[in-house]
Amino acid sequence: MATALLRCFVAGRYRDDLEGDLLEEWAAGRTAAWYWGQVMHAVCEHAGFVIRQQAATCLAAALFFCGALWVIAPLTYPVMDWARATEPLRVMVLLGWLAGVPVILGGMAGVTERSRRVGAILIGAAFAWLTPVTSPFNFVVCDLCASPAGSGTPDALLYLTSAASALLAGLGAWTVRKLRPAFHTHFQENIP
Amino acid sequence: MRRRDYLGHLELMVLLAVWRLKPEAHALSIAREIEERCGYSLALAGIYSTLERLREKRLIDSSRGEPTPIRGGRARTYFDLTPAGHAEAQSTFNALARLAPRAVLS
Numbered sequence: 001m002a003t004a005l006l007r008c009f010v011a012g013r014y015r016d017d018l019e020g021d022l023l024e025e026w027a028a029g030r031t032a033a034w035y036w037g038q039v040m041h042a043v044c045e046h047a048g049f050v051i052r053q054q055a056a057t058c059l060a061a062a063l064f065f066c067g068a069l070w071v072i073a074p075l076t077y078p079v080m081d082w083a084r085a086t087e088p089l090r091v092m093v094l095l096g097w098l099a100g101v102p103v104i105l106g107g108m109a110g111v112t113e114r115s116r117r118v119g120a121i122l123i124g125a126a127f128a129w130l131t132p133v134t135s136p137f138n139f140v141v142c143d144l145c146a147s148p149a150g151s152g153t154p155d156a157l158l159y160l161t162s163a164a165s166a167l168l169a170g171l172g173a174w175t176v177r178k179l180r181p182a183f184h185t186h187f188q189e190n191i192p
Numbered sequence: 193m194r195r196r197d198y199l200g201h202l203e204l205m206v207l208l209a210v211w212r213l214k215p216e217a218h219a220l221s222i223a224r225e226i227e228e229r230c231g232y233s234l235a236l237a238g239i240y241s242t243l244e245r246l247r248e249k250r251l252i253d254s255s256r257g258e259p260t261p262i263r264g265g266r267a268r269t270y271f272d273l274t275p276a277g278h279a280e281a282q283s284t285f286n287a288l289a290r291l292a293p294r295a296v297l298s
Contacts, residue, residue, distance in 0.1 A: 014219075014240040020266030021220050021236050027262050042237035049241060 002039040018042060054120035061124025125170060197249060199284045205230065206242045207281045210252060210271050217271045218257075219243065243271060251277035 006019060026035055051058050199207065209225045210217040219239045226232050246252045257268040273281065289297070 013244065014269065016266050017219060017269050018236055018240055020263035020268065023264045023266075024220065024262055038236055041235035045235070045237040045241050 002036050006039050006042060050120050057120035058124045061121040063124075065125045121170065199280060202234075202238070202242050203246060204281065204284050205232070206239065207246060207251060207273065207277060208285070211273055211278070211281060214272050215270065218268050222271075246277070249276075249280075250274060251280055 003019060003022070006015070006022075022035060022038055205226055206222060209222045213221050213225055219236055222243075223234050223236060223239050226234055243252065243254075247254065251274055252271050253274055254269050254271050257270055259265045259267045
């Protein structure tokens, strides 16, 4: 699991070397706590590196996501009112909102970026979602999570949905980034 | 005028460790060397990011070793100082030595 985390969140020239070193030390008798500590350090180190290298992209992504959420959140109130009234649809709308909106926003960010800046966009999105600036979005999510007869949503859920949304936004950006060359090839081959 | 890019504390330590360990300088051996001689326990990721900075400054070179089963089939990267790396390590160390008071040196 720690190795999978390393592969997901750490990139760069020496990632394979680091994986090899960790495996070698693990075989030599290092503890799981040491292994996890090294992996978490590598993730933080890489995030810091991306922020330093792509500071402008991080800032632009954070501003983009903050702005997009401020615009989108009020637009969803009518949809939520409608969804709350129909219990079976409430969960579907909730899942669609939680998963779909971040993926679409991340995809839009992925379309606009021109080089390998997906990591910076992910960090910017996480920053946008985890700050009070996006509280309208979080209130919307909490409203939608609460069942009509329920007593509300725990605060922990609010932060969990924020983190998950940031990850989904990164997934959207990454997917678009991966698919873009295939689209370009397809259109170049099929359009005379 | 371009500002000179001075070596940081960790960069100097890694550069000196590479110098001391060559031709067997790799991240694990560098981390062990610094821990044994200086008492600093450094994360491997910190060593690699420092090595990357040194490589960007053209102070070190690297070469790939053979993949081994114990490393999950991954090769090891060995590091060596470039002539510029030797000069930079020497001049930074000399500058520190000239700056240090007599009590620190003794």
